[in-house]
Each structure stands twice: as structure tokens, then as C-alpha cells.
Amino acid sequence: MPTIWLVLVLIALSITGFFLGRHRALASANGNSKDLHSLPVYYGNNVALTALVPALVVMAIWSMAQPLIIDSRVSSMIPESAIDEGSTRGLVMSDVRRVAEGLNIAVAEGAMTREQAHDLRSGFSDIRGRLGEVGVALGSEVRPEVLRAAQRYRQASSTGNLAMTIVVALTALAGFGWSYSRTHKDFRARNVVERGILALLIIAASLAILTTVGIVLSMLFETRNFFGLHSWRDFFFGGTWAPNFRGDSELSFLPLLWGTLYISVIALLVAVPVGLFAAIYLSEYAGKATRAIAKPLLEILAGIPTIVYGLFALLTVGPALVRFFGQGENGILGVEWMSGATSVLTAGVVMGVMLIPFVSSLSDDIINSVPQAMRDGSLGLGATKSETVRQVVMPAALPGIVGAILLAASRAIGETMIVVMGAGAIAKFSLNPLDSMTTITTRIVSQLTGDTDFASPETLVAFALGLTLFVLTLGLNVLALYIVRKYREQYE
Amino acid sequence: MNDMTVVDNTVETQSIKIAAKDVNVYYGEAHAIKDVNVEIEDKTVTAFIGPSGCGKSTFLRCLNRMNDTIDICRVTGDILLDGEDIYDKRVDPVQLRAQVGMVFQKPNPFPKSIYDNVAYGPRIHGLAKNKAELDEIVEKSLRRGAIWDEVKDRLDKPGTGLSGGQQQRLCIARAVATEPEVLLMDEPCSALDPIATAQVEELIDELRKSYSVVIVTHSMQQAARVSQKTAFFHLGNLVEFGPTGHIFTNPEDPRTESYITGRIG
Numbered sequence: 145m146p147t148i149w150l151v152l153v154l155i156a157l158s159i160t161g162f163f164l165g166r167h168r169a170l171a172s173a174n175g176n177s178k179d180l181h182s183l184p185v186y187y188g189n190n191v192a193l194t195a196l197v198p199a200l201v202v203m204a205i206w207s208m209a210q211p212l213i214i215d216s217r218v219s220s221m222i223p224e225s226a227i228d229e230g231s232t233r234g235l236v237m238s239d240v241r242r243v244a245e246g247l248n249i250a251v252a253e254g255a256m257t258r259e260q261a262h263d264l265r266s267g268f269s270d271i272r273g274r275l276g277e278v279g280v281a282l283g284s285e286v287r288p289e290v291l292r293a294a295q296r297y298r299q300a301s302s303t304g305n306l307a308m309t310i311v312v313a314l315t316a317l318a319g320f321g322w323s324y325s326r327t328h329k330d331f332r333a334r335n336v337v338e339r340g341i342l343a344l345l346i347i348a349a350s351l352a353i354l355t356t357v358g359i360v361l362s363m364l365f366e367t368r369n370f371f372g373l374h375s376w377r378d379f380f381f382g383g384t385w386a387p388n389f390r391g392d393s394e395l396s397f398l399p400l401l402w403g404t405l406y407i408s409v410i411a412l413l414v415a416v417p418v419g420l421f422a423a424i425y426l427s428e429y430a431g432k433a434t435r436a437i438a439k440p441l442l443e444i445l446a447g448i449p450t451i452v453y454g455l456f457a458l459l460t461v462g463p464a465l466v467r468f469f470g471q472g473e474n475g476i477l478g479v480e481w482m483s484g485a486t487s488v489l490t491a492g493v494v495m496g497v498m499l500i501p502f503v504s505s506l507s508d509d510i511i512n513s514v515p516q517a518m519r520d521g522s523l524g525l526g527a528t529k530s531e532t533v534r535q536v537v538m539p540a541a542l543p544g545i546v547g548a549i550l551l552a553a554s555r556a557i558g559e560t561m562i563v564v565m566g567a568g569a570i571a572k573f574s575l576n577p578l579d580s581m582t583t584i585t586t587r588i589v590s591q592l593t594g595d596t597d598f599a600s601p602e603t604l605v606a607f608a609l610g611l612t613l614f615v616l617t618l619g620l621n622v623l624a625l626y627i628v629r630k631y632r633e634q635y636e
Numbered sequence: 637m638n639d640m641t642v643v644d645n646t647v648e649t650q651s652i653k654i655a656a657k658d659v660n661v662y663y664g665e666a667h668a669i670k671d672v673n674v675e676i677e678d679k680t681v682t683a684f685i686g687p688s689g690c691g692k693s694t695f696l697r698c699l700n701r702m703n704d705t706i707d708i709c710r711v712t713g714d715i716l717l718d719g720e721d722i723y724d725k726r727v728d729p730v731q732l733r734a735q736v737g738m739v740f741q742k743p744n745p746f747p748k749s750i751y752d753n754v755a756y757g758p759r760i761h762g763l764a765k766n767k768a769e770l771d772e773i774v775e776k777s778l779r780r781g782a783i784w785d786e787v788k789d790r791l792d793k794p795g796t797g798l799s800g801g802q803q804q805r806l807c808i809a810r811a812v813a814t815e816p817e818v819l820l821m822d823e824p825c826s827a828l829d830p831i832a833t834a835q836v837e838e839l840i841d842e843l844r845k846s847y848s849v850v851i852v853t854h855s856m857q858q859a860a861r862v863s864q865k866t867a868f869f870h871l872g873n874l875v876e877f878g879p880t881g882h883i884f885t886n887p888e889d890p891r892t893e894s895y896i897t898g899r900i901g
Binding site: 519524 | 733756
């Protein structure tokens with residue numbers, strides 16, 4: 145039975161449970177809901193949740209554990225001789241899974257009967273061809289060991305699935321029966337449901353945290369692999385980024401870090417003054433009507449996909465800059481400082497535009513949260529509006545604004561699309577903002593796209609770069625929190 | 637109200653500092669102040685009393701044009717400070733507010749050091765030529781605020797770290813530092829405990845020597861204790877205005893009598 149049906153049945157059971165539970169509770173109180181400990185809905189919810197949630201949890205755990213167990217069982221069936229030189233057990237296992245999956249599809253589409261699939265023998269019939277017909281492409285002929293393993297795999301999977309269905313159904317029924325039998329007018333259904341909801345919320349919160357931990361761990365493992373293949377000295381202290389696939393790449397992240405920071409600084413130079421002034425205008429000076437129109441308009445900027453900003457950089461800002469700083473005699477300034485549209489300045493300016501709404505929207509909220517009493521106090525002393533903003537409102541809002549800026553900075557460092565399209569691809573140390581440069585994110589994209597081999601340092605370096613980026617933005621966020629706290633102590 | 641003591645409210649005739657003529661205030665459609673005429677004397681404490689929402693704070697805020705910061709607020713009539721209309725187009729509200737200082741209901745020290753809080757006004761008005769003069773102004777103001785002895789050793793500490801009563805006295809010192817001619821106080825003791833209130837009231841009596849003080853208060857005892865003149869507001873009307881002793885012992889209007897004896901309010 146496919147999982148989706150199982151889930152639907154569970155939901156149906158749960159809905160039935162809701163009505164039955166509510167009915168039983170009411171019946172136990174002779175239809176008088178005032179005699180119940182909780183509202184009738186709680187009795188229904190109690191039965192519905194007890195039937196559904198444990199069953200779903202069992203199902204989720206089972207679906208995760210089953211492939212792992214079957215994999216380890218089946219892979220021990222494959223003899224050493226079946227593993228080619230240069231290949232690994234993992235690669236053979238992925239063949240096994242592919243064949244098993246192919247057989248499943250073939251059976252499902254009617255290209256083979258169940259018995260045929262079960263009794264297939266390698267060499268006897270053209271498995272590769274037949275699986276190809278149903279859309280499963282195999283790299284080579286299927287060898288007997290692989291085929292046997294695949295059949296074992298199928299068998300174990302179907303047994304496992306059946307067992308799972310039974311166990312899940314039993315869990316659901318047990319939950320249903322237990323909670324239904326407990327339903328009585330004196331049963332404290334409200335407390336039980338409240339606790340159940342608390343548990344659900346805690347699970348959701350821990351899932352988010354566990355995912356983060358998982359991401360970091362996977363990056364850490366791949367990074368360790370990378371440092372197994374490539375010298376860490378070169379990565380951290382080398383001065384050149386020159387990947388090639390001959391095996392003598394120089395992979396130092398320093399030029400990329402330089403490009404990243406340079407572009408981010410330019411972006412912040414654009415975004416912070418503009419965003420901050422916009423926020424001050426909107427929160428302190430603008431009338432209600434202006435604010436109602438201008439604020440959403442500004443926030444639209446935040447909704448533009450970054451790829452569109454990338455196009456803007458490539459097709460509008462870049463060529464415009466070239467017209468100013470390039471083209472020699474034909475250019476506006478008559479100089480030849482810039483040859484192509486991609487440059488640090490192009491990417492930085494466009495990224496700055498992208499960051500304006502982040503800075504302005506956050507700062508606006510923060511400035512608005514400065515108590516009116518502060519402004520009154522200052523105005524009451526005969527300060528002008530701008531004196532009040534500069535000397536009272538801004539200092540009071542500073543920790544929040546610094547936080548907003550650091551948040552914008554960590555976005556700038558992690559931004560990808562704009563720099564992919566606007567910054568160029570040359571990794572170098574240069575102070576000239578009209579040069580094209582490249583960033584960490586751009587290199588991750590280019591190292592992982594195309595035909596890649598996940599055993600070479602040229603590919604794995606992407607994970608080391610990703611981890612670097614993660615540490616960088618994490619550091620910025622921690623710094624932002626620290627600054628906010630420190631100032632809050634002083635001002636509160 | 638029998639335990640109310642009316643002491644030392646001697647009224648000497650002083651020159652008129654602020655004269656309001658036919659003042660009306662509207663918040664959008666709402667008519668908050670109706671035809672108020674009042675004359676506030678120099679070197680006198682004038683108390684505005686009345687039930688909540690009667691417009692006494694609104695009227696106080698008209699006296700230094702703090703209502704300008706509220707978009708929907710509209711003021712008609714004349715308010716003369718030393719004979720000049722403060723709502724005249726030529727008058728800069730910023731300058732006016734330096735002359736007519738204000739202390740608010742809730743202590744609102746800036747998130748700065750105690751020193752900078754007091755030095756704020758003198759700095760923006762350029763009252764001090766150098767650091768030494770500024771130090772002098774700060775010390776003088778803090779002494780006038782009756783808080784110098786408590787804070788002289790920690791002038792660089794944030795003003796927000798003081799207790800509520802100290803904060804309010806700091807705010808008074810801050811208002812005094814700009815050398816105003818009139819000091820407006822909007823329920824300055826409503827957020828304070830009795831001891832701090834007593835300190836602030838003592839201070840108000842001190843301040844009377846140099847300034848004209850206008851105080852809005854909810855507490856009739858307070859009005860009786862600190863003021864020489866009392867104005868009773870009710871539903872946007874100025875019902876009665878006269879010497880404090882007279883208002884509390886021998887009110888002319890039945891509404892005033894009802895209020896001070898606790899029947900309305």
C-alpha cells in the first residue's frame with residue numbers, strides 16, 4: 145500500500161475519532177455539556193490527536209530507518225570481487241538500488257509480471273534493455289551479484305513496507321482505542337490536549353535546530369574530506385585561486401574573501417546612508433499619507449528577486465559605468481579605466497540598492513520604537529527637529545540600527561546572484577573598484593556546476609568555502625547581538 | 637478634604653507673564669479647549685486642576701506650542717508671552733520653547749550621561765563659551781534641581797540609571813539649564829512616590845523665586861501645597877481661576893465645589 149493511502153486512512157481515522165470522542169463524552173454526561181470537565185471539542189481532539197500523532201511519528205521514524213537497515217543488510221551480500229577497481233561499495237549499492245527501483249517501475253507499468261521480476265536471471269534476459277524501455281537508464285550490463293542483491297533489496301523493502309503499514313495501523317488503532325476508552329465526563333481532556341500541543345510545538349522547534357546542526361555537520365564532514373586532499377596551509381594562507389583539473393590547483397580563499405568583503409563594503413556604503421536617511425525621513429518627518437505610500441514602495445525593493453538585480457547590474461549599471469569610466473575618447477570622462485561591464489563597483493552598487501529596504505525598514509521600526517517622551521523632552525528644551533533626531537533619537541536607536549546594518553552586511557556577504565552576474569570571475573587582490581573580481585559565493589557556484597567529480601579537491605573546496613561563509617556570517621550575527629546587548633545595558 | 641492644609645499661599649501682585657485670550661483648541665473634530673481666558677503671573681506657581689480629560693494638559697502644551705507636534709491639533713485665540721503673541725507667524729517655536737521650558741509627566745532623561753542630559757539645552761542654544769562655563773551651568777542647574785549632592789560623583793553615569801524621583805529632578809534641572817522664563821510642569825509627580833513627590837514640591841517652591849511656574853496636577857492637596865493661583869478646568873472650560881486659598885476654601889462655582897469636595901472627578 146503506498147504511503148499516501150496509509151496517511152489518508154490515518155487522517156480519516158483521526159477525523160472519525162474526533163466525532164466519536166466528542167459524542168462519547170457528551171453521552172457520558174447525558175448530553176449536558178456543562179457536566180463535562182472540558183469543552184466537548186477537547187474530547188474529540190484528544191481522540192483525534194492520540195490516534196494520529198504517534199502513528200505518524202512511528203511512520204516517519206520507520207521510513208527513515210528502513211532504507212538504512214536494508215542497505216547495510218544487502219551491501220554485505222555483495223562480494224569483494226563484484227567491486228571493480230577504483231569503484232566503491234557505495235557505487236555498487238547505488239547500482240543495486242537503481243536496478244531495484246527499475247524493476248519496481250517495470251512491474252508497475254506492466255512491462256513485467258511480478259513473477260518475472262522475481263525470477264529474472266542475469267545474462268538470461270537483457271535486463272538493461274528492458275529497464276531502458278521503462279525509462280531507467282543503467283550505465284553497464286547488470287551483473288549477477290548486483291541483480292541478486294537488487295532482488296533481495298526489493299524483497300526486503302516490500303516486507304518492510306508491509307510491516308510498517310501494519311505497525312502504523314496498529315499504533316493508530318491502539319491510540320484510538322486507548323483515548324476513546326478514557327473519554328469520560330470526568331476525564332481532563334483539556335489538560336491532555338494542551339500538553340499534546342505543547343509537545344508538537346517543541347518538536348517543531350527542535351526540528352529547525354536539528355536541521356541547522358545537520359547542515360553544519362554535513363559541511364564539516366565534506367570540509368574534512370577536502371582538507372584530506374588539499375593542504376590547509378594553501379587554503380588559508382596561499383595567495384592564489386587557480387583551480388584546474390590537472391591536480392595542481394592552488395585553492396586559497398583569501399582572494400575570494402577580499403572580493404567578498406570589498407563588494408560588501410561598497411554595498412554598505414551605498415545602502416547604509418541611503419537606507420538610514422530614508423528611515424529617518426519616513427519615521428520623523430513624513431506625513432501619514434506619504435508614509436503610507438512610500439514605505440510599501442520601498443519594501444517592494446526587498447521583494448525583487450536577486451536574479452533581477454543581477455540582470456540590472458549586467459545590462460544597465462555595468463554599461464553605464466563603462467560609459468563613464470571606459471571607452472577612452474568616446475567615454476564621458478574620456479578615460480580608459482574600465483574595460484568590461486562586470487566590476488566590483490557594479491556589483492557593489494546594485495547590491496547596495498538591494499540592501500536599502502533592509503536597512504531602512506528595520507531602522508524605521510527601531511526609530512519608531514524610541515519613546516515619544518524622548519522627542520518631547522528634547523523639543524521641550526527648544527531643540528530643532530534635526531537636533532532631536534541627531535542627538536536624542538539616533539543615540540537611543542543606535543543599538544538596533546547597528547544590528548540592522550550588521551544583518552544587512554551578513555546578507556551582502558552571502559549574496560550570490562548579483563555577484564555572479566555583476567562582479568566577474570577573476571580572483572585577485574586589487575584595490576581598484578573598477579576591476580572585476582570574484583567572491584566566495586560565486587566560486588561555490590562555479591565549482592559545483594557542470595560535470596563535477598565529488599572526489600576532487602576542486603569540487604570539495606566548495607564546502608570549505610561554504611563553511612567559511614557560514615562562520616563569517618555567524619560571527620557577524622554574534623557581533624550584532626553583542627553590540628545590541630552592550631548598548632541596551634547602557635541605555636536601559 | 638478637611639485635613640487639607642493651605643499654608644503660606646500669600647499672593648503678592650506680580651506682573652503678568654502669560655495672557656491667554658479666547659483660546660480654543662481642536663483635535664480634528666473634537667473641541668478640547670473652549671474660550672479659555674487666563675493670566676499667569678511672574679514668579680508665581682499657578683496650578684491647573686480638574687478631572688481627567690478636562691483639557692488642562694492640552695492647554696499647558698499650548699503655552700510652549702508643543703501641540704505643534706500633533707498633526708490634527710489646531711489652536712485659535714491669542715496667547716501672549718510678555719505681550720507678544722506666541723502663535724504669530726514670526727515666532728520660532730524652537731526659540732519659544734527655550735524660553736518656556738517643560739517638564740513631563742513621566743521622567744524622560746535622555747539615554748546619555750547625567751552631565752550630557754543637563755548640558756543638552758545649553759549646548760544646542762550655545763549658552764556656554766567653553767567647557768568651564770558649561771561645567772558651571774551644569775552644576776548650577778543640578779543644584780537648582782536639588783539633586784547635585786546625589787549625583788556630583790557620578791556625572792558620567794547614564795541618567796536613566798537614577799531612581800524615578802531623581803530622574804524627575806534631573807529633568808527639572810535639565811529644563812532649568814536653558815534659563816527659561818516660564819516652567820511648565822505636566823503632572824510632574826504622578827509617577828513618583830510620596831518622598832520623591834515631597835522633594836519635587838519643595839523644589840517647585842524654590843523655583844518660584846526665579847520663574848513663573850505652571851503645574852498641572854491631579855492631586856488637589858498638591859495644588860494647595862505648592863501653588864498661589866489655581867485654575868479649575870472642567871470639560872474644556874476654565875470654570876474658575878483665582879488665589880489658591882480662595883478656590884479651596886470659598887469656591888464660587890458649584891462645579892469647583894463639587895470637585896474639591898470629591899463629588900465629581
